Amino acid sequence: MQSKIATFPSVEATPKSTALLPTAADYSQAEQHFIQLLETEDLDDKLAEQRVSTNEVDGAIAAAMAAAYTGEGGDVQAHRFLQRVLYRINRLKLFWYDDLRHYTNERSLYLRAVRDRIETAWQRWETEQLDTASYQEMNLKQVLSDWVAADVDPLPSADQLFIHEQVGEAGYRRLVAIASLDGLVEASQLSRTLGGVSNEIHAVLTRLLVEEYGAGRLGRKHSSYFTVMLEELGMKTEPEAYFDLVPWEVLAIINHSFLLTERKRYFLRYVGGLLYGELTVPAAFRHYQAAGERLGLSKAAMSYWDLHIKVDELHGRWMMDDVALPLMEQYSNDAWELVFGYDQQRLLSDRAGIAVVQAVRNADQVHDQ
Missing domain, CATH: 1.20.910.10 (Heme oxygenase-like)
Structure with a gap:
């Protein structure tokens, strides 16, 4: 069965109806898939060889960004999913005294692209909450x-x-x-x-x-x-x-x-x-x-x-x-x-x-x- 997340392929596409928005269960499923990617040995090589797929995760991220960072941006589940994905990538910058294999993808180009993609939209949205031009006049x-x-x-x-x-x-x-x-x-x-x-x-x-x-x-x-x-x-x-x-x-x-x-x-x-x-x-x-x-x-x-x-x-x-x-x-x-x-x-x-x-x-x- 095709996931509803896959109906939102890009961040530019804004959901037209809340009935089409991914549910908490959809985001949870996509996050579990993302965790599997994090733990995949030689993730970037496997992606290049098309031995693993990121379609579900990428679709969920696109849907969440559209729901969180356009319009009123009030979709709590979308914000939650995006911040949890970001956190799971960012925590790789710290050492947790755990299994060394957990860090196999700490320099993954795919993870970096996901991080940059979310951060760019998120930080733009955050900056819009404040009048940054006013600081330069203070x-x-x-x-x-x-x-x-x-x-x-x-x-x-x-x-x-x-x-x-x-x-x-x-x-x-x-x-x-x-x-x-x-x-x-x-x-x-x-x-x-x-x-x-x-x-x-x-x-x-x-x-x-x-x-x-x-x-x-x-x-x-x-x-x-x-x-x-x-x-x-x-x-x-x-x-x-x-x-x-x-x-x-x-x-x-x-x-x-x-x-x-x-x-x-x-x-x-x-x-x-x-x-x-x-x-x-x-x-x-x-x-x-x-x-x-x-x-x-x-x-x-x-x-x-x-x-x-x-x-x-x-x-x-x-x-x-x-x-x-x-x-x-x-x-x-x-x-x-x-x-x-x-x-x-x-x-x-x-x-x-x-x-x-x-x-x-x-x-x-x-x-x-």
Whole structure:
């Protein structure tokens, strides 16, 4: 039986009726096929010899791109499928201490073409959410300073107050499960930016990474503190154990970080985004810490939140004073890109935050039924 996915052969073709859109099951089937391709020995050679087919995957990608990045772009399943495919390609840039054969296609031309195809459409769509021309008309240092002052300790949102005051155990466990995808490999993308010439800015970024990695001591690596929290909750501690629970909006942040750190031309954008991430973590994590304490978790289990509340305040100042501002001086003609990166990270984070809290609320509701 021909898959409905195959009815959408190109990204330019916009679905005319929602009845023709691929279902979640269709995307799941295509993703399983994609995983098989990832694990196929000598994939590019087999493709050249027509010994394997990518028609189902390519058709699904075309359909998903049309549904996600044209019109209102509100097809959640399409976004989810595309971000999961991107993530599965991007994770090959990190080493997971698993079967070496899993990396046989890490330089596959086909996988690179799939990544570039999705990223091009996705990033165009993301950029359209912001008025990029306006950044070039700004007093950049003043704008960035004002944004940092407002974002470092904002008034709590309704969603944050819900986490702080009301989230139940099921919801808290869902929050931790989603956060584990990044929390257990924390700062890995930052490591991709540290090769090259040494200078004061490079030294600050290196110091930031060294602190995240516990100065080479496993027990002090920030991800180890996350593992302690998972263990106390009786949850799985393997990286990616809860991958299927992660909203596409969270995957988009991770994939965005991979893109910016792999493209040195986007270095200023990455620094802007990293600045936003470091300086806003303490305010957000205070609510998570309060929820954990209210639910009776131990001090050790709360150490991940507590550590970041303490150190990321300092990291935020480092990023602003010793990285962002000096880079704005050095790259005066391109400094707007740093502000763009900050603003885009804020947009991505706000969108992901809404999705995570919705997942948390749903978990509590299901538990209470």
